[in-house]
Amino acid sequence: MTARITLPNTNLSVYPLCLGGNVFGWTANQEQTFEVLDRHRALGGNFIDTADMYSEWVPGNSGGESESLIGAWMAARGTRAETVVATKVAKLSTRPGLSRANILAACDDSLRRLQTDYIDLYYAHEDDQTVPLEETLGAFDELQKAGKIRFAAASNYSGARLREALAVSEANEFGKYVALQNQYNLMDRAEFETDSAPVLAELGLSAIPFYGLAVGFLTGKYQPGIAVESNRSGGTAAYQNERGWAVVAELGAVARELGVTESVVALAWLRSRAVVSTPIASARNVEQLEQIMPLVQLSAAQLERLTAASN
Secondary structure (H helix, E strand, O other): OOOOEEOOOOOOEEOOOEEEOOOEOOOEOHHHHHHHHHHHHHOOOOEEEOOOOOOOOOOOOOOOHHHHHHHHHHHHHOOHHHOEEEEEEEEEOOEEOOOHHHHHHHHHHHHHHHOOOOEEEEEEOOOOOOOOHHHHHHHHHHHHHOOOEEEEEEEOOOHHHHHHHHHHHHHHOOOOEEEEEOEOOOOOOHHHHHHHHHHHHHHOOEEOOEOOOOOOHHHOOOOOOOOOOOOOHHHHHHHOOHHHHHHHHHHHHHHHHHOOOHHHHHHHHHHHOOOEOOOEEEOOOHHHHHOOOOOOOOOHHHHHHHHHHHO
16 A cells, blocks of 8 residues: 555645644653654654644643644654644634634644644634634635645534535635544444535545544454553443444454554554545554554455444
8 A cells, every 4th residue: 555645635645644643742741752753754654633722631731732742843853844734723722713813813823833834734623603604714715825724624513514614615715625524433433424424425525534543442452351541441431332342353353364453454444435535543652653553455355344343
């Protein structure tokens, strides 16, 4: 499999896995973050996803920690030109929503933390229905024209709102959202497949799904009867049932057939879905990173087994 794809509707050439930056400044300190980013680059990775509100939830943090660490790493290593950086606006408590004023101010804040003068992919982190789409999309268009962002995209939008946003951009000759970042993985399928996927196919947009490994449930460490100590283990409770264990068993079987990790198989299944361009997965240390980076092609039979187990 090629080590680079071009994200649809852009000229962004990326490794077919986007590294999630939500752990930087949370479960990974600066030293660990730099180790992960160094190894990510060495393995061919070049696409990193963060947000202004990562990791505001940590006591003592105020948000922007992930961006600041990524910016410090790019500055220290001289890697800005070869790195595709995605970040987001709307959910930081001190910069909430998608008003024009907030988007412009939040973008400048993110640029400063990232130590750069442009963002490759800038997401509306959630739909803000208190602000007219014309205002939100006009602000993203301003940023594009100013060269502060290369492309805009949507996260946590419904299919209907995404369609509406593209129609507003068309009518006003604004730059259009180029992708959708919603939750999608082998365990969380129904909403994406019924609501998002048909609209993405209709509009010719791609998905860059988050929680590609279902907050760690699909990494192989969760098995029936085994207690897992993790910052995220509570988030997997809803998956620990007959369906979940069937998916875990099938992932393990396919992983053994291919000589790779369960994570690699789960991400390969996502990549095989018609509207998905690049799944997102995070790693708080080099060992975790090396379990998600390899690229494999699943056979039709393997894909069918995984899909059937998760139905």
